[in-house]
Amino acid sequence: MAAPPLLKKLSQAVYLAEPATSAQDGVASGGAVKAPELILVSAWMGAQVRHIQKYCETYRQLYPRAAILVVRSNERDFFSSTATLTRSFMPAVDLLKARASGFTAGPQSGLLVHIFSNGGCLTIKHINDLLRQSSVKGDARPLLAKGLPARTVIFDSCPGLATWANSMRAFTAGVKSPFVKYPMITVLSVIYGFIRLWDFIRRRPPTLNRLSAYFNSPLFPSVPRLYLYSPTDALVRHTDVEHHAAEAKANGVDVRLERFKDTPHVAHARVEPKRYWGAVQELWEGSGAK
Incomplete structure (x- = not known):
């Protein structure tokens, strides 16, 4: 069994675990399918390192030769400027430039992307945009011009659309005391109302819908x-996820859905680990070059 991954802090938001063994071409445990070389984990809003570490430990067991890049998100990200987000996520972008610039999105790529919740979605959107805007120094050819050169993308508990109730639950999820929680909801409701009014004035959909x-x-x-x-996720409606998947499928994307019965938000792996990680492996193994 591979040793637990050591997450090295690159910045306030970015962590990296190097491969347990050399990152040469390898195979997943017991199979003939080329394993990921780099796994990008985009964590949910407010996720603690110790919680993210559990996912990294399983990935280390499944794919010991893969480096694991973790990007955290927090509540401020949804209210931050593009410049602030760029500074926060740039260490991840720089590492992707260094290690994934030889990849092309599709079955030959060595990049697996794992997104958690809407916070993780916001992170990945910004990283993808930064990669699309980047260029190789001394080379007129765009670097990673089509964004993340992934072979597969996993959406855990996302994406969801904007509702007042879900937004309040998301931003107060870690608050236990009602004496703190309800005043927070009052303040957040005012902010939410102003943001929705601003979106209405600008004639654009809410942030989560965009x-x-x-x-x-x-x-x-x-x-893929x-x-x-x-359906028991209190923060993201299952109908939002299913609608998104159906739209992707209609666009020609290879889509797989794993609907859990009684699992909370970003807790599917904790409740049903065998089923969860089996679906992750099946996606990767089924997405390679035929």
Whole structure:
């Protein structure tokens, strides 16, 4: 069994675990399918390192030769400027430039992308946009010009659309005391109202709706994807996920859905680990060059 991954902190938001063994071409445990070389984990809003570490540990067991790049998100990201987000995520972008610039989105790529919740979606959108805007120094050819050169993308508990109730639950999820929680909801409701009014004035959909649409647009790679979700998720409606998956499928994307029965938000792996990780492996193994 591979040793647990050591997450090295590159910045406040970015962490990296180097491969347990050399990152030469390899195979997944017990199979003949080329394993990922780089796994990008985009965590949910407010996720603690110790929680993300559990996913990294399983990935290390499945794919010991893969480097694991983790990007955290927090509540401020949804209210931050593009410049602030760029500074926050640039260490991840720089590492992707260094290690994934030889990849092309599709079955030959060595990049697996795993997105958690809407917070993780916002992170990946910004990273994808930064890669599309980047260029190789001294070379007129765009670097990763089509965005993340992924072979597969996993959506865990996302993407969801904007509702007042879900937004309040998301931003107060870690608050236990009612004496803190309800005043927070009051303040957040006012902010939410102003943001929705501003969107209305500018004649544009809410942030989460635009974010959801982004992943079914030509701006994001149309590679095989897996949706892991549940109708008992209190933060993201299962109907939002299923609608997104249906739209992707209609656009010609290879889509797989794994609907869990009674699992909370971003807790599907904890409740049903065998089923969860089996679906992850099946997606990767089924997406390679035929």
